[in-house]
Amino acid sequence: FHAMDTLQRNGYDLARAMATLVPQGGPVLCRDEMEEWSASEAMLFEEALEKYGKDFNDIRQDFLPWKSLASIVQFYYMWKTT
Structure with a gap:
């Protein structure tokens, strides 16, 4: 309307x-979350995803502690569509 x-x-x-x-x-x-991540961070994310699946808390704790949980989840949904 x-x-x-x-x-x-x-x-x-x-x-x-x-x-x-x-x-x-x-x-x-607007910049999307994909633009905010380096290639090495993306590789770490993919490695963590293989190990933990979609357990974003464990991914953050063991692989990407400098990223916020929201950032990791947003990145996941952008990454999933590429």
């Missing part, structure tokens, strides 16, 4: 409506 409302508020001018959705100064680009 937000998109339809935005379009209506901008007189059904699609370009103008889309421009209202982009913040001042251009779009905000």
Whole structure:
């Protein structure tokens, strides 16, 4: 409904409506978790995954203690799709 409302508020001018959705100064680009990890950290993760499966607490404790649990889980879901 937000998109339809935005379009209506901008007189059904699609370009103008889309421009209202982009913040001042251009779009905000997000880095994903894959970009935050080095190749050696990714290799450690894969080794840990082979050893522990999806036990992310053990992976963190024994292989990647400098990474947060959230970071490891996010990396797993990005890694899984590649």
